[in-house]
Amino acid sequence: MPPKRELKLGMVEYQTLVEMRDHHPQAYLRERASALLKIADGASLIQVARHGLLKARHPDRVREWLNRYQQAGLAGLYIRPGRGRKPVFSPGGSSDAARDAADPVKSLST
Numbered sequence: 467m468p469p470k471r472e473l474k475l476g477m478v479e480y481q482t483l484v485e486m487r488d489h490h491p492q493a494y495l496r497e498r499a500s501a502l503l504k505i506a507d508g509a510s511l512i513q514v515a516r517h518g519l520l521k522a523r524h525p526d527r528v529r530e531w532l533n534r535y536q537q538a539g540l541a542g543l544y545i546r547p548g549r550g551r552k553p554v555f556s557p558g559g560s561s562d563a564a565r566d567a568a569d570p571v572k573s574l575s576t
Contacts (some may be wrong), residue, residue: 471532480506482540498531498543502551505532 472544475483480503487499497519504514511532515525 469531471505471511473502473504473532473536486540494545495543500533500534501528501531502543516553 483499483503483506487496487503490496490499500518501514501523504518505511505528505565508519511528515517515528531543536542
């Protein structure tokens with residue numbers, strides 16, 4: 467069994483996470499800050515993942531949050547640019563399909 471992960475926080479770091487947990491407009495950041503605070507208070511990572519949040523998470527997900535926080539600080543908690551599904555269709559694009567979709571008469575005449 468892997469050793470228990472711990473998180474040591476200074477007073478300023480702790481207060482910053484409390485502020486993020488209580489007041490940040492992004493719900494995912496409030497959840498991540500809450501998980502880290504519980505780990506810092508002595509709860510095990512698995513306990514926090516399974517029972518310590520509003521929705522149960524896989525322990526690997528909470529471990530990723532902890533690792534990223536330890537490596538990059540608060541910046542590590544944010545979703546990185548380029549994540550998620552890429553757009554399939556861009557309304558501002560200059561493809562023929564976009565022009566044809568904008569002009570229904572032209573698409574019927576071909």
